[in-house]
Amino acid sequence: MTKKLTVINLASVGxxxxxxxxxxxxxxSVIQVGVPTSRGALQIEPEAYAYGASRFVRHLRIDLKSIxxxxxxxxxxxKADVLxxxxxxxxxxxxxxxxxxxxxxxxxxxxxxxxxxxxxxRYSQWAGHDINYLAVSGFLDCSGRDINGVPAIPGATVADSxxxxxxxxxxxxxALLNRQVTGDGKYLDVSVLDxxxxxxxxxxxxxxxxxxxxxxxxxxxxxxxxxxxxxxxADEKFVSIGAIESKFYRNLCVELGLPEYTxxxxxxxVQEELRxxxxxxxxxxxxxxxxxxxxxxxxxxxxxxxxxxxxxxxxLLERGTFNHVxxxxxxxxxxxxxxxxxxxxxxxxxxxxxxxxxxxxxxxVGAGSVEIDAWIEEGTLQ
Numbered sequence: 607m608t609k610k611l612t613v614i615n616l617a618s619v620g621x622x623x624x625x626x627x628x629x630x631x632x633x634x635s636v637i638q639v640g641v642p643t644s645r646g647a648l649q650i651e652p653e654a655y656a657y658g659a660s661r662f663v664r665h666l667r668i669d670l671k672s673i674x675x676x677x678x679x680x681x682x683x684x685k686a687d688v689l690x691x692x693x694x695x696x697x698x699x700x701x702x703x704x705x706x707x708x709x710x711x712x713x714x715x716x717x718x719x720x721x722x723x724x725x726x727x728r729y730s731q732w733a734g735h736d737i738n739y740l741a742v743s744g745f746l747d748c749s750g751r752d753i754n755g756v757p758a759i760p761g762a763t764v765a766d767s768x769x770x771x772x773x774x775x776x777x778x779x780x781a782l783l784n785r786q787v788t789g790d791g792k793y794l795d796v797s798v799l800d801x802x803x804x805x806x807x808x809x810x811x812x813x814x815x816x817x818x819x820x821x822x823x824x825x826x827x828x829x830x831x832x833x834x835x836x837x838x839x840a841d842e843k844f845v846s847i848g849a850i851e852s853k854f855y856r857n858l859c860v861e862l863g864l865p866e867y868t869x870x871x872x873x874x875x876v877q878e879e880l881r882x883x884x885x886x887x888x889x890x891x892x893x894x895x896x897x898x899x900x901x902x903x904x905x906x907x908x909x910x911x912x913x914x915x916x917x918x919x920x921x922l923l924e925r926g927t928f929n930h931v932x933x934x935x936x937x938x939x940x941x942x943x944x945x946x947x948x949x950x951x952x953x954x955x956x957x958x959x960x961x962x963x964x965x966x967x968x969x970x971v972g973a974g975s976v977e978i979d980a981w982i983e984e985g986t987l988q
Contacts (some may be wrong), residue, residue, distance in 0.1 A: 608631060608636060610635040610650060611634050611635065611687040611782065611841075612631050612634070612635045612636075612637065612685060612686045612688070613626060613630075613634050613635065613636045613637065613686070613687065613688075613689075613690060614637050614639060614682050614683065614686045614688070614689045614690070615638050615639065615663075615690045615816045616637055616639050616671045616689070616691040616692065617690055617691065617692035617695070618638075618640060618650055618651065618652065619650045619652050619656075619657070619772070620685070620692055620720070620766055621692065621720050621765075621766045621767070621769070621770025621771040621774060621796070621798055622690050622691065622692035622718075622770075622771070622774065623657050623692075623771075623772075623774075624766060624767055624770065624771025624772075625690055625718070625720065625770070625771040625774035625775050626638070626690055627657045627658045627660070627661075627663070627665070627780070628946050629688070629770070629773060629775060629778070629948060630658070630660075630661065630662040630663050631658065631661070631662065631944035631945075631949040632740075632946060632948060632949050633662065633949075634688075635664075635985035636662065636663045636664070637661065637663070637664050637665070637666065637682065637967060638663050638664070638665045638666075638913065639666060639667070639670075639679070639682070640665065640667045640668075640669055641667060641668075641670075642667040642668070642669050642985055642986070642987070642988040643667070644985045644988065645987065649899060650690050650740070654933050654937065654957075654959055655766060655931075655939060655941060657683060658941065658942075658944070659731060659931045659933060659941060659955075659957045659959070660957060660959070661931065661955045661957055662918040664963045664967060665961070665962055665963060666962050666963060666964035666967050666968070666987070666988070667962060667964070667987070667988035668717075668987055668988075669793065669985065669986045669987075670701050670703060671701065672984075674980075674981055674984065674986045675981075675986045675987070676701070676702065676703065678968060678981055679703065680711050681968065681969070681971040681972060681973055682971055683708050683712050684711055684712055684967075684971065684972075685712075685737040685970075685972075686712065686715060686826060687714075687715070687716060687770065687782065688690055688715070688716045688717075688718060688778055688782070689708065689715060689716070689717050689718065690718045690720065690774065690778075691703075691717075691718070691719055691720070691874070692720040692721065692734075694721070694731065695710065695719070695721055695724075695730045696729065696731075698719070702735075705717045705719075705793045706851050709746065709791065712791070713790065714785055714789060714790065715789065715790045715791040716778055716781040716782060716785065716792050716794065717793050717794065718777065718791070718794040718796055718848075719793070719794065719795055719796065720770055720796045720798070721736040721795075721796070721797060721798070722735075722738065722739055722797070722798050722799060723739075723742075723797055723798075723799050724795055724797035724799065725795045725797075725801060726795075726969045729742075729751055729799075733858065735835060735977070736763040736765045736766050736896065737759060739758065739765035739769060739770075739798045739799050739802050740765050740802060741757075742802075743765075743769075743799055743802035743803050743805070743918065744806050744809065744810065745760075745764070745765075745802055745805070745806055746758075747821050747822065748806070748809055748820055748821055748825075748827075749822055749828070750787075750822055750823075750829065750931075751812065751822055757822070758768045764802075764805075765798050765799075765801070765802050765895075766788065766798065766840050767800070768801065768805060769798045769800075769801030769802040769804075770796065770798035770801055772801075773796055773800070773804070774796045774799035774837060774947075777794045777796060778794065780855065781794060781839075794863060801908075804853070805935055808827070809822070810827070813883055826850070830877070831871075831872070831877055831960050832877050832878075832880040832881035832883075832884055833848075833849040833850075833855055833858065833871065833880070833884075834847065834848055834849070834850065835847060835881070836910060837884055837885055837888040837889070838885070838888070838889055839888055839891065839892055839893040840889055840890060840891050840892050840895075841892040841893055841894075843892070843893040843902075843909070843910065844893070844909075845888060845896050845897070845907055845909055846907065846908050846909075846910055847884070847905075847906065847907050848903060848906045848907075849888055849906045849907075850906070850938060851906075853899065853904070853953075854904055854905055854906045855868070856868045856872045856979050857904050857905045858900070858905040858906070858907070859886050860934050861899060861900055861903055862887050862900075863887065863964065864880075864884075864887070867883070869881055879881060882913055886960055892908075892919050896909075897909050907987070917940070926943065926951050926953075927942065927943060927955050928940050928943055929943040929951075929952045929954060929955060930943065930953065930954045930955075931954075931956075931957055932954070932955070932956045932957065933957045933959045934958075934959060944967060962988055964982070964987050964988065965978055
């Protein structure tokens with residue numbers, strides 16, 4: 607294989623796939639291993655635009671249930687630095703591809719298992735998705751409520767992205783650094799729930815230390831105060847306010863013509879009154895007006911943008927946030943570029959979706975042409 611650190615990824619979607627794409631954007635050599643279509647196994651295939659359109663990722667399919675398939679996979683593992691898998695706990699052991707088994711093939715392998723609730727514990731076999739991990743971590747209870755008082759569903763897959771994918775990348779990078787000293791690989795049990803608990807640490811640690819329960823609307827960061835909220839504008843759009851520090855709060859009050867409240871920032875007896883005043887004033891003008899008046903005046907105000915506005919936002923365009931992807935000769939679209947600090951900016955990238963690079967990948971790890979042809983003929987390799 608190339609001199610780049612090599613990642614073998616078995617996850618097609620979810621936090622494992624997010625971790626693999628981040629590493630690809632950091633220019634690791636990422637190889638996506640899928641299931642041969644001839645085997646009829648169920649594997650979710652994301653849309654062409656999803657997960658960075660798999661930019662910088664190479665693909666092949668291997669039947670991991672067959673003896674010859676495991677032989678081909680072992681060749682990959684021998685030369686790999688990282689393995690990412692997101693099967694339900696216990697599946698890799700049944701395939702004889704668990705950490706203990708693969709350590710015999712490559713003792714310096716960093717083996718990253720990504721699951722919803724972790725490899726052990728009473729919830730480990732629960733099926734789940736983003737909303738479930740947000741629920742069990744306390745995140746949903748601390749978030750806003752809809753008109754029926756039900757916890758609101760966040761607008762992003764926070765658990766998959768930050769709780770799982772980013773946590774996996776941090777663990778992988780740390781294990782690789784440690785390997786430079788010890789020469790040893792490491793097993794990483796990445797639980798998305800654990801990642802979410804880390805994100806909820808301010809509220810959890812507050813409760814453990816003081817007994818004070820944080821939930822929607824009863825804490826500074828969950829809407830207790832009028833100056834940490836969103837307000838409707840005259841054109842039926844919204845602005846966000848997060849004027850926590852006293853100087854920003856004073857600036858906000860002065861700019862909105864409410865100087866009488868400057869010394870009452872944390873006075874609970876006036877919060878509902880202030881909330882009403884803020885709502886009335888902000889509703890009198892358009893969102894654009896308030897952006898021009900407030901955003902550059904140290905008030906901690908920002909517009910609430912729709913996705914259609916995000917992709918044309920001048921600040922983001924100036925930072926080169928978006929790039930173009932060509933998927934085949936006819937499909938070309940704009941997409942979000944690599945966002946992790948340290949990743950190289952790109953303007954255009956070509957992706958060969960659906961084309962297997964099995965032959966070139968397996969030749970790189972020492973498989974012969976006759977052996978590769980036999981695997982393809984029997985349906986083990988695609």
